[in-house]
Amino acid sequence: MKILLAASELAPFTGTGEFGAAMSALASGLAARGHDVSIAVPFYRTARENGAAKARRTGAKFTVPVGAGRLPATIRELRTPEGVQVFFIERDEYFDRSGLYGSEDGDYQDNAARFIFFSRGVVELARRMDPAPEIVHAHNWQAALVPVFCAEQRLPYRTVLSAHTLAYQGNFWSYDFGLTCLPGEWFSPRGLEYFGSMNLLKGGILSAHRVVLPGPRYVAEARTPLHGCGLDPVLREQSAKLEGIANGLDLEDWNPATDKALPKRYKTAAAKSGNLKPWLTRAGLQPGRLHLLTPTAAMTNPGLGPLLPALDRLVESGARLALLGPTGDDHRAALEFARRKHAGHFVWLPDADEATLRLALAGSDALLLPAPVAPDATLFRRALRYGTLPVALACGGLHALAPAGCLRPFYLPTGDALVDALRHVHTLRAEANAWTALADQAMTTDFSWAATAAETEALYAALLTRPSQARAA
Numbered sequence: 001m002k003i004l005l006a007a008s009e010l011a012p013f014t015g016t017g018e019f020g021a022a023m024s025a026l027a028s029g030l031a032a033r034g035h036d037v038s039i040a041v042p043f044y045r046t047a048r049e050n051g052a053a054k055a056r057r058t059g060a061k062f063t064v065p066v067g068a069g070r071l072p073a074t075i076r077e078l079r080t081p082e083g084v085q086v087f088f089i090e091r092d093e094y095f096d097r098s099g100l101y102g103s104e105d106g107d108y109q110d111n112a113a114r115f116i117f118f119s120r121g122v123v124e125l126a127r128r129m130d131p132a133p134e135i136v137h138a139h140n141w142q143a144a145l146v147p148v149f150c151a152e153q154r155l156p157y158r159t160v161l162s163a164h165t166l167a168y169q170g171n172f173w174s175y176d177f178g179l180t181c182l183p184g185e186w187f188s189p190r191g192l193e194y195f196g197s198m199n200l201l202k203g204g205i206l207s208a209h210r211v212v213l214p215g216p217r218y219v220a221e222a223r224t225p226l227h228g229c230g231l232d233p234v235l236r237e238q239s240a241k242l243e244g245i246a247n248g249l250d251l252e253d254w255n256p257a258t259d260k261a262l263p264k265r266y267k268t269a270a271a272k273s274g275n276l277k278p279w280l281t282r283a284g285l286q287p288g289r290l291h292l293l294t295p296t297a298a299m300t301n302p303g304l305g306p307l308l309p310a311l312d313r314l315v316e317s318g319a320r321l322a323l324l325g326p327t328g329d330d331h332r333a334a335l336e337f338a339r340r341k342h343a344g345h346f347v348w349l350p351d352a353d354e355a356t357l358r359l360a361l362a363g364s365d366a367l368l369l370p371a372p373v374a375p376d377a378t379l380f381r382r383a384l385r386y387g388t389l390p391v392a393l394a395c396g397g398l399h400a401l402a403p404a405g406c407l408r409p410f411y412l413p414t415g416d417a418l419v420d421a422l423r424h425v426h427t428l429r430a431e432a433n434a435w436t437a438l439a440d441q442a443m444t445t446d447f448s449w450a451a452t453a454a455e456t457e458a459l460y461a462a463l464l465t466r467p468s469q470a471r472a473a
Helices: 018-032 045-049 111-128 145-152 174-180 200-207 216-222 232-237 269-283 307-316 329-341 354-363 378-385 415-430 432-443 449-464
Strands: 002-006 036-042 056-066 069-079 085-090 135-139 158-162 197-199 210-213 242-244 290-295 319-324 346-349 366-369 389-393 408-410
Touching: 002 018, 002 111, 018 036, 018 449, 036 111, 056 111, 069 111, 085 111, 111 135, 111 145, 111 174, 135 145, 135 449, 145 158, 145 200, 158 200, 158 449, 174 197, 197 200, 200 232, 210 216, 210 449, 216 242, 269 290, 269 354, 269 432, 290 354, 290 415, 307 319, 307 329, 307 415, 319 354, 329 346, 366 378, 366 415, 378 389, 378 432, 389 415, 389 432, 408 415, 415 432
Parallel strands: 002 036, 002 135, 036 085, 135 158, 158 210, 210 242, 290 319, 290 366, 319 346, 366 389, 389 408
Antiparallel strands: 056 069, 069 085
């Protein structure tokens, strides 16, 4: 397949966090599967400083309509060692700045114009590519207008939009709509208008053939008011085009076989026990029948409703529980009381750092999550990687995250349901061979970017076999 990706960040050239690294890993993973992969990114100052200055000028020049003017753009190109063709869309007026999206004083006031220009530039680039791309895959709000422009011009590409987060949507005041040069009917509930403003991500969701969210758990939560960030009505309406494909984990960083934070590195669950004593010593816990870890960052709401009523019974059963991370003020007094009452059996570490979390994952038997798993499920998946089996409140998309048998769900948010689930876990833990086999299976779950690329490839293939359903205003 001929694939064109569009994103505002790409490691190692530019990035503000994990997004740039994710784009690099996805592009490389698709190229490794034999596809012809290109990616278009803005030619930021940081890109020039981080190696992109060597990118050759392609000679391709075109003008891009932004508002009342037509602005010239030039294209630079280089190829990564992984075989990915990188196109840099250059316009110093917009991208030769110290920050990607803003300065210490806040977001750049012309961000709407900057990324309208970028998205228009991506579409113009696609029109000039030979062979033409079959798939155009835009990422996040900065490129969300790419499927909009493709739909408005009725271009033959299949378009995909990935929203790596819904928290940032490209929401601008209505007057900026004129910068898009789209017909007026596109500023409507069936286009970019959303509660009187221009919402780029919303327009992209409506226009793309498929919308990718980071995992089946995220798809389930994004359609609720709690996690939809205001776009839940749009996502519910567009449910048929939603796909859940989790971002890969950095398997070299979160790898118990190489983790420098662990006293005993391990490749199998049988060798995991070497971290139990160091973890109990670090946490101030006594040995028990079952060692449980609850990181509040792994849950959507660390309210811990089912946990506190069940804590006495959990301790009496021989469980040892460590709660890592901050929680709400409404539970602070109860947790402090429980910590003193069950000293050596229950510990709360609100300020635990990453090294402590790594040791806790390696030294614990099970991950106990009494509130719904966070939509991105990152810590949930890291626990599996470390052979720590999850016991979690059932929620949408949860079973898709763990191999069969490795997840112990409970279905009511009550202390009784939690205790009942842990009775089964106690029984299973007593059968050492069965427990070790499940933990080994959990550790071999493929959370790599290669797996993400394979799922993305399958999405593209399915999309190319179906008739086009491009949105028209």
